[in-house]
Amino acid sequence: MLDSDILSFDPDVARALEFFHAQDNYEVSPLVEIDGPGGRTVQAKLETHRMGLGAFKALGAPYAVARIIAQGWLEKTGEAIGPDRMKDADIRAFASGHTFVCASAGNHGMGVAAGARNMGAKARIHLARTVPEGFAARLRTLGAEVVRSGDVYEDSIAAAIADSLSTGATHLADGTWEGYTEIPKWVMEGYCVIAEELRETYEAKGSWPTHVYLQAGVGGLAAAMAHMIRLNWAVQPRLIIVEPEAAACLQASHLAGKPVRGDGPESSMGRLDCKEPSIVAWDVLERCDVHYATLSEEEGEAAAQALAGQGIATTPSGAAGYGALCKTDDFSPSDKDIRPLVIISEGPA
Structure with a gap:
């Protein structure tokens, strides 16, 4: 039995927002209307240009890097530092002695590399052979x-x-397992910013989504979003977690009642092709009343192509939520009360 304290997730979203509001390249990502199945209007949160990295992961690892450096500085000097202080020469000199390593299927490595560069630290990213060389080249341009x-x-x-x-x-x-949970929670804390941006928008508009589709690899984004939606959205939608058929580890874990693998062949939805769930993300999702959907390789590709036809360039991973909506939408087109929301989580590879 996993310890509840290890699995707990209690993000400080105000701290994350303070950090990002202090960054010169932060801006709220667009919420747009696109065409959905059956002529339905679908709302889409576009993470395709987020902070120069072109993916939601720009909100995760860079924030965690800054928190790790700040914690190290506090332990060394006793000084608690805020976002503005992190730009000072003495903090950057301290950060230069730090190296961050991670594995990545693409975008998380970009976040770690960018976060390390922003703080003056170093990064070393491990990629499997299945990760396209284009990602490796982009990582090298970030140092x-x-x-x-x-x-x-x-x-x-x-x-x-x-x-x-x-x-x-x-x-x-960005994943968690027994013996390793705390740093990835900081990554997830950064992802919570997306849900807060949406909450503020919907509170101003007064028209909330009825269904939210959240794609998942190890589950960090999906869990962070689900947690915040259940915590403080005034109108509660149905939450659908979307995974590749080839890597449905969170659905398998839900059915098993414990974290288990979701084995399958290699998926073209590369950023979602994760066979082991994050144990913290799994536990959060178990408490958030979510539903599950899976996509075939063909359905993922078709979703990306359909979005490209509307001028939105993304990958099958980025289009997965839209693909699940197209696959499962059995609502009547005349039902005006159905307002789906999807997250276009990344730009083209």
């Missing part, structure tokens, strides 16, 4: 060292763990 480690994502995770143990670098993962 990160790239190491090819293993055939699949789980191999690169093992390599990142071994790296941190042998070198003393800080392992900054």
Whole structure:
């Protein structure tokens, strides 16, 4: 039985918002209307240009990097620092002695690399052979060292763990497992900003979504969003967690009543192709009254192509929520009370 304290998730969203509001490249990502199945209007939160990285992950790892540096400085000097102080030369000199390592299927590594560069630290990213070389090139432009480690994502995770143990670098993962939960909770705390942006928008508009589709790999984004929606949205929607058929680890864990693997072949939804769930994300989702949907490879590709036809460039991973809506939408087009929301989680690879 997993300890409830280890699995707890109690984010300080005000702290995350304070951090991002102090960043020169932060702005609220757009909420737009797009065409859905059966002529339905669908609202889409576009993370495709988030903070220059083109994905929601820009809100996770960079925030966690800053928190880790701030905590290290507090332990060394006794001084608690805020976002503005983090730009000072002495803090950057302190950060230069830190190296962050992680495994990545693409975007999380971009977040770690960008966060490290922003603070003056170093980053080393482990990629499995399945990650496109284009991601490796983008990581290098952010100053990160790239190491090819293993055939699949789980191999690169093992390599990142071994790296941190042998070198003393800080392992900054976005998934959680027994013995490793606290730093990824900070990553998830950053993702909560998306839900807060949406809450503020909907409170001003007065028209809340009835259904929210959240794609999931290990589950960090989905769990952070679900937690915040259940915590403080004035109108509660139906929450649908979307995974590839080839990597439905969260659905499998829900059915098993405990974290289990979701094995399958390699998926073209590469950023969602995670066979092991985050145990914290799984526990959060179990408490948030969510439903599950899966997408085939063909359905993921079709969703990305359909969005491209509307001028939104994304990947099958970024389009997964839209794909699940298109697959499962059995609402009557005349039902004006149905207002779906999807997250376009990343731009093109």
